[in-house]
Amino acid sequence: MLLRLRALVIKEILALVRDPRSRIVLIMPPLIQLFIFSFAATLEVRNNSLAVWNEDAGAASAELVQRIGSMGTFEEVAYVHDESAFNRQVDYQKSLLGIHIPQDFSSSLAAGTPTTIQVVADGRRSNSGQIALGYLSEVLEDFQADMEPGPAAGAPAVAVRHWFNPNLHYFWFVVPSLVAILTTIMTMIVTALSLSRERELGTFEQLMVSPLTPSYILAGKAIPAFFVAMAEASLIVFFAVFVFHIPLQGSVLLLYLTMAAYILSLVGIGLFISALCATQQQAILGVFSFVLPAVLLSGFAGPVDNMPDWLARLTVVNPLLHFKEICKGIFLKDISLHAIWSHTWPMLVLAVLNTSAALAIFRRKFS
Amino acid sequence: MPEKPILEIEGLCKSFPGLDHRALEPVDAEVPPGRIMGLVGPDGAGKTTLLRLAAGLLTPEAGSVRVLGLDPLRDAARARELTGYMPQKFGLYEDLTVMENLDLYADLRGLTGEARDERFETVLHFSELKPFSGRRAGALSGGMKQKLGLACALLSRPKLLLLDEPSVGVDPVSRRELWRMVHELIQEGIGVVWSTAYLDEAELCDQVVLLSGGRMLYNGPPRELAERVRERCFRISGITTGRRRLLTRLLDREEVVDGVIEGANLRIVLREPDERTMLESEAGEKSGTVHPVEPRFEDAFVDLLGGAPPGTSALAEKIEEKRHGEDARVVEARELTKRFGDFTATRAVSFGVRAGEIFGLLGPNGAGKSTTFKMMCGLLKPSSGEALVSGTSLSHAPGEARQKVGYMAQKFSLYGMLNARQNLEFFSGVYGLRGKARRKRVDEMIELFGLADYLGQSSEKLPLGIKQRLALACAVMHTPDILFLDEPTSGVDPVTRREFWSHINGLVRKGVTIMVTTHFMDEAEYCDRIGLMFRGDMIAIDTPHALKESVVSKDLEKPTLEDAFIELIQRWRDRKEVA
Amino acid sequence: MDGPPISARRVRALVKKEFHQIARDPSSILIAVIIPLLLLFIFGYGLSLDSHDLRLGVVLESSDTEARDFGAALTGSDYFVVDTGHDIREFSDRLRDGHLRGIVVIPEDFAVRLTDPGKGPAIQIISDGSEPQLAAFVENYVKGAFRVWLRQRQIESGRVMPPALQIEQRFRYNPSLRSRNFLIPGSIAVIMTVVGALLTALVVAREWERGTMEALLASPVTRAELVIGKFIPYFFLGLGSFTVCLLLAILVFRVPLVGSLPALYAVTCLFLLTALGLGLTISAATKDQFVAAQIALNAAFLPAFILSGFVFEIKSMPMWIQVITFFIPARYFVDSLKTLFLAGDVWSILLPDMLLLSLTTIIFLALTARNMARRLD
Numbered sequence A: 001m002l003l004r005l006r007a008l009v010i011k012e013i014l015a016l017v018r019d020p021r022s023r024i025v026l027i028m029p030p031l032i033q034l035f036i037f038s039f040a041a042t043l044e045v046r047n048n049s050l051a052v053w054n055e056d057a058g059a060a061s062a063e064l065v066q067r068i069g070s071m072g073t074f075e076e077v078a079y080v081h082d083e084s085a086f087n088r089q090v091d092y093q094k095s096l097l098g099i100h101i102p103q104d105f106s107s108s109l110a111a112g113t114p115t116t117i118q119v120v121a122d123g124r125r126s127n128s129g130q131i132a133l134g135y136l137s138e139v140l141e142d143f144q145a146d147m148e149p150g151p152a153a154g155a156p157a158v159a160v161r162h163w164f165n166p167n168l169h170y171f172w173f174v175v176p177s178l179v180a181i182l183t184t185i186m187t188m189i190v191t192a193l194s195l196s197r198e199r200e201l202g203t204f205e206q207l208m209v210s211p212l213t214p215s216y217i218l219a220g221k222a223i224p225a226f227f228v229a230m231a232e233a234s235l236i237v238f239f240a241v242f243v244f245h246i247p248l249q250g251s252v253l254l255l256y257l258t259m260a261a262y263i264l265s266l267v268g269i270g271l272f273i274s275a276l277c278a279t280q281q282q283a284i285l286g287v288f289s290f291v292l293p294a295v296l297l298s299g300f301a302g303p304v305d306n307m308p309d310w311l312a313r314l315t316v317v318n319p320l321l322h323f324k325e326i327c328k329g330i331f332l333k334d335i336s337l338h339a340i341w342s343h344t345w346p347m348l349v350l351a352v353l354n355t356s357a358a359l360a361i362f363r364r365k366f367s
Numbered sequence B: 001m002p003e004k005p006i007l008e009i010e011g012l013c014k015s016f017p018g019l020d021h022r023a024l025e026p027v028d029a030e031v032p033p034g035r036i037m038g039l040v041g042p043d044g045a046g047k048t049t050l051l052r053l054a055a056g057l058l059t060p061e062a063g064s065v066r067v068l069g070l071d072p073l074r075d076a077a078r079a080r081e082l083t084g085y086m087p088q089k090f091g092l093y094e095d096l097t098v099m100e101n102l103d104l105y106a107d108l109r110g111l112t113g114e115a116r117d118e119r120f121e122t123v124l125h126f127s128e129l130k131p132f133s134g135r136r137a138g139a140l141s142g143g144m145k146q147k148l149g150l151a152c153a154l155l156s157r158p159k160l161l162l163l164d165e166p167s168v169g170v171d172p173v174s175r176r177e178l179w180r181m182v183h184e185l186i187q188e189g190i191g192v193v194w195s196t197a198y199l200d201e202a203e204l205c206d207q208v209v210l211l212s213g214g215r216m217l218y219n220g221p222p223r224e225l226a227e228r229v230r231e232r233c234f235r236i237s238g239i240t241t242g243r244r245r246l247l248t249r250l251l252d253r254e255e256v257v258d259g260v261i262e263g264a265n266l267r268i269v270l271r272e273p274d275e276r277t278m279l280e281s282e283a284g285e286k287s288g289t290v291h292p293v294e295p296r297f298e299d300a301f302v303d304l305l306g307g308a309p310p311g312t313s314a315l316a317e318k319i320e321e322k323r324h325g326e327d328a329r330v331v332e333a334r335e336l337t338k339r340f341g342d343f344t345a346t347r348a349v350s351f352g353v354r355a356g357e358i359f360g361l362l363g364p365n366g367a368g369k370s371t372t373f374k375m376m377c378g379l380l381k382p383s384s385g386e387a388l389v390s391g392t393s394l395s396h397a398p399g400e401a402r403q404k405v406g407y408m409a410q411k412f413s414l415y416g417m418l419n420a421r422q423n424l425e426f427f428s429g430v431y432g433l434r435g436k437a438r439r440k441r442v443d444e445m446i447e448l449f450g451l452a453d454y455l456g457q458s459s460e461k462l463p464l465g466i467k468q469r470l471a472l473a474c475a476v477m478h479t480p481d482i483l484f485l486d487e488p489t490s491g492v493d494p495v496t497r498r499e500f501w502s503h504i505n506g507l508v509r510k511g512v513t514i515m516v517t518t519h520f521m522d523e524a525e526y527c528d529r530i531g532l533m534f535r536g537d538m539i540a541i542d543t544p545h546a547l548k549e550s551v552v553s554k555d556l557e558k559p560t561l562e563d564a565f566i567e568l569i570q571r572w573r574d575r576k577e578v579a
Numbered sequence C: 001m002d003g004p005p006i007s008a009r010r011v012r013a014l015v016k017k018e019f020h021q022i023a024r025d026p027s028s029i030l031i032a033v034i035i036p037l038l039l040l041f042i043f044g045y046g047l048s049l050d051s052h053d054l055r056l057g058v059v060l061e062s063s064d065t066e067a068r069d070f071g072a073a074l075t076g077s078d079y080f081v082v083d084t085g086h087d088i089r090e091f092s093d094r095l096r097d098g099h100l101r102g103i104v105v106i107p108e109d110f111a112v113r114l115t116d117p118g119k120g121p122a123i124q125i126i127s128d129g130s131e132p133q134l135a136a137f138v139e140n141y142v143k144g145a146f147r148v149w150l151r152q153r154q155i156e157s158g159r160v161m162p163p164a165l166q167i168e169q170r171f172r173y174n175p176s177l178r179s180r181n182f183l184i185p186g187s188i189a190v191i192m193t194v195v196g197a198l199l200t201a202l203v204v205a206r207e208w209e210r211g212t213m214e215a216l217l218a219s220p221v222t223r224a225e226l227v228i229g230k231f232i233p234y235f236f237l238g239l240g241s242f243t244v245c246l247l248l249a250i251l252v253f254r255v256p257l258v259g260s261l262p263a264l265y266a267v268t269c270l271f272l273l274t275a276l277g278l279g280l281t282i283s284a285a286t287k288d289q290f291v292a293a294q295i296a297l298n299a300a301f302l303p304a305f306i307l308s309g310f311v312f313e314i315k316s317m318p319m320w321i322q323v324i325t326f327f328i329p330a331r332y333f334v335d336s337l338k339t340l341f342l343a344g345d346v347w348s349i350l351l352p353d354m355l356l357l358s359l360t361t362i363i364f365l366a367l368t369a370r371n372m373a374r375r376l377d
Helices: A002-018 A020-040 A059-069 A083-091 A105-111 A123-147 A170-201 A203-209 A214-242 A252-276 A280-296 A309-317 A319-333 A337-366 B047-055 B076-082 B098-108 B113-127 B142-154 B172-187 B222-227 B243-252 B273-285 B297-305 B314-318 B369-377 B399-403 B420-430 B435-448 B464-476 B494-509 B544-550 B561-578 C008-024 C026-046 C065-075 C088-096 C110-115 C132-156 C179-210 C212-218 C223-252 C261-286 C289-307 C319-325 C329-343 C347-371
Strands: A048-054 A074-080 A097-101 A115-122 A158-163 B007-014 B024-031 B036-040 B062-067 B083-086 B160-164 B191-196 B207-212 B215-220 B233-237 B256-262 B265-270 B289-292 B329-340 B343-354 B358-362 B384-389 B405-408 B482-486 B513-518 B529-534 B537-542 C054-060 C080-085 C102-106 C123-128 C165-172
Touching: A002 A020, A002 A170, A002 A214, A002 B420, A020 A170, A020 A214, A020 C289, A020 C319, A048 A059, A048 A083, A059 A074, A059 A097, A059 A105, A059 A123, A074 A083, A083 A097, A083 A115, A083 C165, A097 A123, A105 A115, A115 A123, A123 C132, A123 C165, A123 C179, A123 C329, A158 C132, A170 A203, A170 A214, A170 A252, A170 A280, A170 A319, A170 C132, A170 C289, A203 A214, A203 B369, A203 B405, A214 A252, A214 A337, A252 A280, A252 A319, A252 A337, A280 A319, A280 C026, A280 C179, A280 C289, A309 A319, A309 A337, A319 A337, B007 B047, B024 B047, B024 B062, B024 B191, B024 B207, B024 B215, B036 B047, B036 B172, B047 B062, B047 B083, B047 B160, B047 B191, B076 B083, B083 B142, B083 C212, B098 B113, B098 B142, B098 C008, B113 B142, B113 B172, B142 B160, B142 B172, B160 B172, B172 B191, B172 B561, B207 B222, B207 B297, B215 B222, B215 B297, B222 B297, B233 B273, B243 B256, B243 B265, B243 B273, B243 B494, B256 B297, B265 B273, B265 B297, B273 B289, B297 B494, B314 B435, B314 B494, B329 B369, B329 B513, B343 B369, B343 B384, B343 B513, B343 B529, B358 B369, B369 B384, B369 B482, B369 B513, B399 B405, B405 B464, B420 B435, B420 B464, B464 B482, B464 B494, B482 B494, B494 B513, B529 B544, B529 B561, B537 B544, B537 B561, B544 B561, C008 C223, C026 C179, C026 C223, C054 C065, C054 C088, C054 C132, C065 C080, C065 C102, C065 C110, C065 C132, C080 C088, C088 C102, C088 C123, C102 C132, C123 C132, C179 C212, C179 C223, C179 C261, C179 C289, C179 C329, C223 C261, C223 C347, C261 C289, C261 C329, C261 C347, C289 C319, C289 C329, C329 C347
Parallel strands: A048 A074, A048 A097, A115 C165, A158 C123, B036 B191, B036 B207, B083 B160, B160 B191, B343 B537, B358 B513, B358 B529, B405 B482, B482 B513, C054 C080, C054 C102
Antiparallel strands: A097 A115, B007 B024, B007 B062, B207 B215, B233 B265, B233 B289, B256 B265, B329 B343, B329 B384, B529 B537, C102 C123
16 A cells, blocks of 8 residues: 555656646745845834934033934934924834924023923824834933933943843844745645645546555645655755754754654645635635735744733644744744643644544545 | 629638647638538638637637628627627536526627617517526537527528527437427528538538548539549448458558448448449358448548548557456446436436447437446446446446446547656556556557557647647556547547547457447447437437337338437327327 | 827716626625625634733642632633643643743742742743734733732732832723734725725736727727726715625724714725726736736735735834835825724825825826836837
């Protein structure tokens, strides 16, 4: 029986490799996407502009402005001279933040009377705005401390250490996540769509009439898909490590073992979708209905921590989330075996459940 | 005064990138008004290409095509007004009702106001679709769809009507009605081009353009072509047993150009008229008598193509004789019923196939043949009833039972991306052949079927005849006892078809049981017994000869199988109405 | 010569036909209504940049009042869920395994370091750098909390005069600072991209596969009519889809809509034309549903999601990618929607966006017409 399975697997791989369209689809898009999205997907606050409306002519304000300018958070400082220009900068999204220093700033400081600086941020980019405001506040605090009379005691120091990613390179977060995401799309296409295409072409009937049982036929689809997906994922990992120089702290073996579990879960889902769907069109919609929510709820764009509790708990059924966590963990953190397992067993459960369901559906339809 | 031809084709050529031969070699033809021109040939001959060129859907590579003097490309607007085109699959929107389809085409062709209402009336009446105008096109039967397609093509009162295989797979009653409709149309002076793969339809046309592999083999009245083989056609009747063996022997002979089974008789075409004596002595051994018969278009076609291949099948020679009990019912259907929702595809269908017999399921598309067939193969679960092969249902059967079954699907399901050798290796692997035995078998198949020259190409690029051979090879590699063949020869040229049947005949002589489905009447003649299916019911089961005899009457002295079918359908309907 | 280039009657007939098909085919409704609703729900609840209840471990190496006071300040914060301990080793594994998002170490000599920075940092903030967004948040908020606490302490101990320098913070637009308020408009843009691509990518390919395209081409219908006849029904379907999303956004997610409805619909119409144009181009070019679907997934969804500026800001991307985003129509739509929802009819932003959308529409329409072969070869 195993030899028959081997014939199936060889056929599948040949069909994939000999189809010029498949060849292109399997290699090009993931690599292109890897390159572009790695650079694009960042939540860092960079390249922003600060609008400065300084109505004061004194030294103090000049000093403050200079300090802010050298902060590094802002690439550009735009100087405006009236209220409408100031408002326009933020309204028209030319600047992320705007500072308005009143006319009596330097004189008030010298006299020791209260004075207020207005800081305006673009609420449409409230997230970046808040982070930039944080940095700005620090500068202002330092400035104020320096301005106060008395010994330059200095404010208490705060040490910040970002473990696992000291410079907070967004890359290091994005690329491992992309390993998971791009593998997902490829695997779903190869599994779900190819099975429904075979049914539409009619060769599937030939298989059903042969001595192969439904389990072997599904295995004949699952195994090649598995290997192709593993190859794809390896390609992406290769690029991650050797081109993007993402550190790989944990064990490669564990990465591959968990990758296998993940791909198994995806293949199971793919088989399930194609078992349910009679036509290719339905299979396409099915794949979309899985991939889109999976990507959105994986924590890639919005952290799981920020989701409402009920939703956060639901994400346990999202294999993409688990594998992403594992990838991140193995690449950057060398996370514990316990943590790895806590993400692996859901994937295995999904693999088993979906594959059994697919098998059950096939058996029911055909006998 | 000769009238201006409606369609003129001169030196028309067309190639497509990726095909190594031209789709159309220079073709010359003319369709005068009020005539039907038959465009005849197997799949891939170039029929559709020619029609599309005439409709202005393709650009000629060389030569010209003119519709009433207009160029369909340059004078597109005017040419389109004068041309009605019905593509394969009829060009209907299945989700739309009959009326909505008609509305769409009427609007597209600029038919409005009173003229439109009038035309709708005429066309609906003509096609007998008036009572169904609110029904979804997808819910119509094959024959009705065909008529609707024709109706849509007729809306703008075209002068030229291009019909692409309008009668394929349709029941014989509807086919006859369509011909009647078209004959009425030509009274009005319309010129019709009717493309078909059915050679018997060629004889109904005023003139025929015979295409094969893009080349025009003949252009003229069908009678004239048939005349070429006058004096050379004979029927051998009264054979007691072993007509297949006789046929094989005859086909092996040099002097015999073509031979087919016609029910209980054989029909032979000789190379020379005076070989008759040889024929008589051969036939005499089987107590058969030889009579000359009227030549048919098909006879001449095969002659033109070089004649039928030899009768002995090298493949069949190689396999062992299958042994089994005399009357063992190898394949059996008991009250097979299949319902899809509230649509009943087959109703209590019962039949049995004896070992070593060729059993054919005959009927138009939609009759329930494929459904029945799939239930027999274990691909569909019956709603009620049983489908048994060697005593067990294939769907519950373990692998060993399936090991004895071979299957060839419609349109030869091969893996298009794989080449011939890879396909052979795949199927042999799936059926459990391994190691040296497997390699030997694969090599054998390549040699027996002459596939050596085609090994490198992806199988989807192979010519249709080669694909068929490859599909058959894949189906028999594991030497099954029973073969299921679903429309195995649809669309192939007659020579390839005969070769295929010589293999089948050889296999049957070695004791293989064969069940085949077809909608070709003449192919049904090659079977030992046939089951006629119509709209889900099995209306008759018997040998082709007996079926024909059962409808002999004063008006029908020498009925063809098609006549028999039509008559039996009529009787069936009458019986149902009474009941 | 093809006769009059566009006949209203023929277009009407094609549109009618398409509407009939849509009404009788459930998958179009699925794509136009069910999927957007589902996606918007997921976007709305699942995507948020507002952190709250982040798990923090506070290590109190010192037990004096100052330390405990600050520790309490952290515990009392709405942004954190705090676990207190005395040894960093309790927490470092948990941080690594993702159970904690940050650790704050309050050292033994906290009180001393408060007044004498020379002795070392008063607090140490450790974050999980593998989640940079959360790490930045943790840093920001803990620092902020510390500052506030220090300020408070100084005021209470009366040591320093009320600050001479006050900072007045204002957020223009989105004063509630809910990230949802700008994420949802962006989500709608991404959803519309997906819907547009899915609707059309399958549609033309289907017509080829069913053989009806051939019959159409043999009739007097022109290429322009074919394209328009496909566009119009799906355009209205897309608008319907958009309206559904809009209602969900406003009524359920309570996203404020400052701009005017006409402006909103004007931009949406333009974008739909582009999205549909893209879908039809793909569909007409491939004639194969399998390939069309893959392109829709790869070329429509992912770029719209990542490169449109909806979550990841375009300004933060490297220059060469910013150039690429110029070619992503979703970018302009995201921009306009965010502006319209949160800021109002800011024409200096809307007009350039609309202009660029018009440009892409024209390009895709032209491509579609070209690919919609008038002949079969």
